[in-house]
Amino acid sequence: MASAFLTGNKTTHFICGAIREVKNDLHDLDFADTMLNIDSITTLLAIITFCLLAKFVYDQQKKKYKNFPPGPMRLPIIGNLHMFNLREPYGTLTQMSKKHGSIFSLQFGFINIVVLSGYKVVKDALIKHGDDFSDRPQIPLFAKLIRGYGVVFSNGENWNVMRRFTFLTLRQLGVGSKAMESVIHDECDMLLKAIKSYEGKPFDNLPVMSTAIANILLSIILGNQYTCEDPTILRMKHLIEESVKLIACPMSLLYNVYPPLVNCLPGSHRTTINNNLEFCKLVKEIYTKFKAQPDKHERRSLIEAFLDKQHEVKSKSGLYFHDENLNTLISNLIIAGLEPVHSTLRWGLLLMMKYPDIQKNVQDEIKKMIGVSLPQTEHRKELPFTNAVIHEIQRFGNIAPISIPRATTRDITFKGYFLPKGTFIIMLLRSVLQDKDYFEKPEEFYPQHFLDSEGKFVKNEAFIPFSAGKRSCIGENLAKMELFLLFTRLLQNFTFLPCPGLELNFNPEIGFVSSPKPYMMRAVPRL
Numbered sequence: 001m002a003s004a005f006l007t008g009n010k011t012t013h014f015i016c017g018a019i020r021e022v023k024n025d026l027h028d029l030d031f032a033d034t035m036l037n038i039d040s041i042t043t044l045l046a047i048i049t050f051c052l053l054a055k056f057v058y059d060q061q062k063k064k065y066k067n068f069p070p071g072p073m074r075l076p077i078i079g080n081l082h083m084f085n086l087r088e089p090y091g092t093l094t095q096m097s098k099k100h101g102s103i104f105s106l107q108f109g110f111i112n113i114v115v116l117s118g119y120k121v122v123k124d125a126l127i128k129h130g131d132d133f134s135d136r137p138q139i140p141l142f143a144k145l146i147r148g149y150g151v152v153f154s155n156g157e158n159w160n161v162m163r164r165f166t167f168l169t170l171r172q173l174g175v176g177s178k179a180m181e182s183v184i185h186d187e188c189d190m191l192l193k194a195i196k197s198y199e200g201k202p203f204d205n206l207p208v209m210s211t212a213i214a215n216i217l218l219s220i221i222l223g224n225q226y227t228c229e230d231p232t233i234l235r236m237k238h239l240i241e242e243s244v245k246l247i248a249c250p251m252s253l254l255y256n257v258y259p260p261l262v263n264c265l266p267g268s269h270r271t272t273i274n275n276n277l278e279f280c281k282l283v284k285e286i287y288t289k290f291k292a293q294p295d296k297h298e299r300r301s302l303i304e305a306f307l308d309k310q311h312e313v314k315s316k317s318g319l320y321f322h323d324e325n326l327n328t329l330i331s332n333l334i335i336a337g338l339e340p341v342h343s344t345l346r347w348g349l350l351l352m353m354k355y356p357d358i359q360k361n362v363q364d365e366i367k368k369m370i371g372v373s374l375p376q377t378e379h380r381k382e383l384p385f386t387n388a389v390i391h392e393i394q395r396f397g398n399i400a401p402i403s404i405p406r407a408t409t410r411d412i413t414f415k416g417y418f419l420p421k422g423t424f425i426i427m428l429l430r431s432v433l434q435d436k437d438y439f440e441k442p443e444e445f446y447p448q449h450f451l452d453s454e455g456k457f458v459k460n461e462a463f464i465p466f467s468a469g470k471r472s473c474i475g476e477n478l479a480k481m482e483l484f485l486l487f488t489r490l491l492q493n494f495t496f497l498p499c500p501g502l503e504l505n506f507n508p509e510i511g512f513v514s515s516p517k518p519y520m521m522r523a524v525p526r527l
């Protein structure tokens, strides 16, 4: 309605007419009325300015987004927000992709978002157009927390330098080698001991499992200086676990859409910001200690490799090795590396309790092929069923349903649509891992997705839980090693059973990572 009024001469006539009317009225009024009307004029002018501005923005957007992918009808100001079930946003996106196809657009407040779904389209974007889709968008809450540093949400040269450093350092620290296998086994020994101590009685697996996985990651990032029992680490872990959930809560989502409006309100976004400030303070305490006593540690760590780089400021890339990047990189790695592995394993145990026959087949295969000896990564080939089950846990568990958002690095035409530079892109990984053209029973837990008719393991090209291309998961090798060794040893040592009277719950927790809700289980020793 407003924009219909505000076109060309009609707009000027409307404004002049309104002001003239107000002026005429002013003659006949006393002082109080005059004051009242001055307020009315201000309000009227504000409304008119707003409408003109809205029209200008609308025209600019229309020009910019010509030939933009279509999508569901949007409302002014809120766009498509009203259509979202904020408690299950991934479900809403999946439903929309069924209706609007593999490329469609949405509007969140004033932000235009393009959603890509299905293996073919997502693969094209990740691989064929890898460079065009390799940025991260500016998401207000993350921008506030991360300020363009670290690796997960940075872009350009900062991202390049941090990614290369992280990738090479993980390799130098033994990820993928026998040395890392032994770190994982040491932690697994403690995990088995902790589980055994419950003597087959019900227990909550969340704290026990997260301790083991956190200790593996900490040994890489901080060397052998810190373990999960350290009060600083306990606090850091709590802050991360809380923030990972809060980031997907309604107030945080609203903050990302209307930052100035929501900023002053209380809610999950404020707690996340405060958690981040506290987290950075704790990381700073840790690296200050490292700086104070260099070369004193038995095992080298990522933090020490970074501090070494700070001394080599000769090269141009050396400029990026400052404390802000160190702070953010460490928090990035702890957040990105802890929760996904932990959640995948917890989905795994939940599924083993639901499907006792599959659990038994895995145990029989382990018994037959490796007996009681320690599993090694090479055993994957000899354990095709176990390997297929682990792949299916990752596919079914689907812990990163929308991956991490991307943005276009330049103006591009993709599948016939124009996407301006900086377009916010969601790659719906959930739709890839459930693509019915690649998985026979996409909504079921079906390890045969990764087995041929003779029971041999077969790869499936649409299996990309770590995403793909130049911005794919840095921790893929570490995560695969952890999942294989921990899962195999857990099933070699225990049979996992549900607690009598408790129903198994497969509804995921809301959060950035789609994890199972806390649950109790029993573990009966086998050896």
Ligand code: HEM
Pocket (backbone or CB within 6 Å): 151, 152, 153, 163, 332, 333, 336, 337, 338, 340, 341, 344, 399, 400, 403, 404, 405, 406, 465, 466, 467, 468, 470, 471, 472, 473, 474, 475, 476, 478, 479
């Ligand atoms: C089961 C375990 C894991 C899964 C399913 C997983 C999945 C993912 C996914 C989907 C992305 C987004 C990639 C993209 O934008 O295309 C990602 C990014 C990332 N992951 Fe993982 N991840 C896992 C474990 C880990 C571990 C153990 C680490 C750390 C050592 C890690 C570190 C990272 C980092 C740093 C990024 C950002 C990469 C970048 O922006 O360049 N992840 N991960």
